[in-house]
Amino acid sequence: MPRVSAEYLAARREEILDAAARRFAADGFHRTSMQDIIDEAGLSPGAVYRYFRAKDELIESISVEAMGHIESVVSGGIDGEEPLADLIAGLPAAFDALGRTDERARLAVQTWGEALRNPPLAEALAARLANVRSALRDRIATAQRAGEVDPAADPDDAAKVLLGLLQGYLLQKAWDPDLDPADFGRAARVLIAPRQAMPGHSID
Amino acid sequence: MPRVSAEYLAARREEILDAAARRFAADGFHRTSMQDIIDEAGLSPGAVYRYFRAKDELIESISVEAMGHIESVVSGGIDGEEPLADLIAGLPAAFDALGRTDERARLAVQTWGEALRNPPLAEALAARLANVRSALRDRIATAQRAGEVDPAADPDDAAKVLLGLLQGYLLQKAWDPDLDPADFGRAARVLIAPRQAMPGHSID
DNA sequence: GATCATAAAGCGAATGCTCGTTCTTGACGA
């Protein structure tokens, strides 16, 4: 078996994915040609097609990976013990802390549009969103019990709103890489929790 | 039909734009072929190319139109005299009131991605966003003076947050047409103004 | 008001090009 190590194969695959991510982020999925990716990776068509059956497979891999990063940022933040307001204020910065922020934000926007048209992608996205929403919902319910959030809010709907907030941040970050995550987070916190915890709302 | 009225020409042009919008919303800009649009409009290639020089011109027209609708909804809402909380709660419903909500939401998402790559589109989008942000900023400053919003918030950053909220709603609406604008708006209002106006914050 | 001439409006086969993908060939490690 004249072969190469499994590590070599995995590394090659990752190289191709990285190259594809760079080009996809820059030009969008459908304005990026396979040749663009092949050139960016410094390989040949034959080589790339040994690792990925088709362009769609590349798009799906990149998209699912991109969703995973965002999901892990939100889920990771939710697990903390900090007040909800701090969590919200910190999410933009937490996303930026992943690195390669511009690329990630742009890929996220591309992925959102792609999911409207690509059923497997839509399914993957829906599943991950459901996870995030459910974690957020629980976190909000807890915050309500602690008197941090008005008990009149429906936790399910409030979760959608908070998720929307982060999506809006990502979108604006994709357009403007100079958008400051701390400023955005601080403004979100002040809007949502004007004077720290609301007095007199605790359920006990 | 030679030498026809200007109204006839405008109506034809509008027919083509409508057909293109339907297909673009369904399949995305780049998965929609000119033949798809031509078939949807019930015309021939020659006819369509008489009204639009190229596919990109179609994409730009549709995109700019889509942005305009969103801008007018937000700007229209901002002009009102209602409390900021009511404005925020009502924006999702106001967008839905435009009609053809699913199509509009999906087109908006497609446009966001396209603007990342298409300079003229990016410019048009940036200009409209600047308008909306500036109107929101003024509205927030007014609300702060009225004691509706914590004066600690930077109006500029707060405007970005509120804009992000609406963008998040549009995105979620594109994925899930059943998303209820009233629920979303109500949750946003409760989160941002937990107990109506905050007491004791008026500057006078 | 019927006929005609004109040029705009529409048609659709044809074009040229780009793209994703395949396949043959060669190189190289085991």
Next chain:
DNA sequence: TCGTCAAGAACGAGCATTCGCTTTATGATC
């Protein structure tokens, strides 16, 4: 020597766009 990996020329499909022809509404003419 054998199987794997990479290379890159080649291919066919599908795309946006063009162009020469046909159709037809309109204004002029009688």
